[in-house]
Amino acid sequence: MIRIDQLIKRYGALMAINGIDLHVPAGELFAYLGPNGAGKTTTIRILTGLTKLSSGRAALNGHDIEKETLAAKRQCGLVPQNINLDSELTVSENLDIHGRLFCMKPVARKAKINELLTYVDLHERSKSLVKQLSGGMKRRVMVARALMHSPRILFLDEPTVGLDPNIRRRIWSLIKKIQQDGTTIFLTTHYIEEAEFLADRVAFLDKGRIVAMDSPIKLIAGLGNWAIDWLTDDGMQTAYFPSRTAARESATAKENGFTLRRVNLEDAFLSLTGKKVQ
Amino acid sequence: MMHGIIAVYLREMLILKRRLKRQLSGMAISPLLYLIAFGYAMGDAVQFNGHTYLEFLIPGLVAMGSMTQSFSIASDINVARFYWCIFEEFQAAPISNFAYVTGEVLSGMTRALLAIIVILALGLPFGVVLYYGPLFWLAAILNSFVFASLAVALAMLVKSHADQSLLTNFVITPMAFLGGTFFPVDRLPMWAQKILFLLPLTHASKAIRAVALSEIPDWRAYLVLPVTGVLIFIFALRSVKHARD
Incomplete structure (x- = not known):
């Protein structure tokens, strides 16, 4: 589902990503774990078309991200680290604009908005302006927005950063539910317990390189x-x-x-x- | 491609709708002050080719208003890009740069049209009756196309919100005062006229004023404005591509 071969990203002399090879099969919840500056967000930005790669190849569901950019973008949804909702629009307007960007028909958009807001337990807030929501609610709206076009792959970049433990647990349940519904999930986090609880496989990233990759149980078992x-x-x-x-x-x-x-x-x-x- | 243009444009229109009262007040305040200070206070003391200064001033304000309002989207794009990170939502969507730029430019042009209507409405209580034929609107629309495209291009090139303010101060404000808005450019020395002839606003204000005063406009304005607009639009497309990294 996600295939990366010898991915390299340079910013001048800095090597942000240094030759990553990776394959995430369909339906897997894959976590990318590493300290700040390890290259987690850069990898997601490259895979979602926000940043150009310096060399190497990457494909989403068989679509090369450089050669078939638009087709690759249709395969994935992105929940970025920063809350990037339109605060002056309502919850449903945010979702509707996203649906339009992905060429969804009006009837499909309306049905999906209703379905997703029920899914993330925010149906009663559909007409609320985003600026009136709490941080946890905004995160759930971002997840709903990323799922609007029914992506095969969901990228979650530090989805629970800054949230209190109760809200974090609620987001974890939502992520598990999305995976059970068949979506491949690529998650970056620096919360250890998040990766342990959620991930089928974990990659440790340090200085732009993967230093280990396996299931959490196997990675721990060696110690x-x-x-x-x-x-x-x-x-x-x-x-x-x-x-x-x-x-x-x-x-x-x-x-x-x-x-x-x-x-x-x-x-x-x-x-x-x-x-x-x- | 159309779905991308509509999505980008619709988002801007929804935000404009939420801010409409504030936006209309903002669009009205400067022209109203200019009308009172330069037009009403001077009364008939100043005449240009048999026209009162108010009749001369209102077409100039239309040209200036269409420029400043269409360019004002630069500031919003800038905030959306650096502060709210909303630009990433468009970058991650399967839409072309052409769709993004077109949607933003159309929103800038819509704001400019609103500003023109506000200015013309403000002129009514002052008893100014001018001719607002198709060539008047064409020149105003072409002018807003030029400056909305410039807004998108520069918003993608700047690295911070402070840089955006600098650009407005150094590019838009001088042009607003020197582009034939408040005085006829023909009265300046020839060397100054030659420089000001390079500014798109000079062509726009001359054409808009000529039509409004029932004179024949210079056809060159209707060539210079679209050509300049298209060139800057292409520049905006390149700037969006550049902003990806």
């Missing part, structure tokens, strides 16, 4: 299941163990106390790159 953190004069130290018992036995010797916890994707990222995701 063990349990971790302890303790503080020393050199800073925070972490050790990994196959079992809780082994971790506790090792931890009892720590003088300044310790934290016992499950191993997560952040640990896997840290062990591969030597840095934290956030």
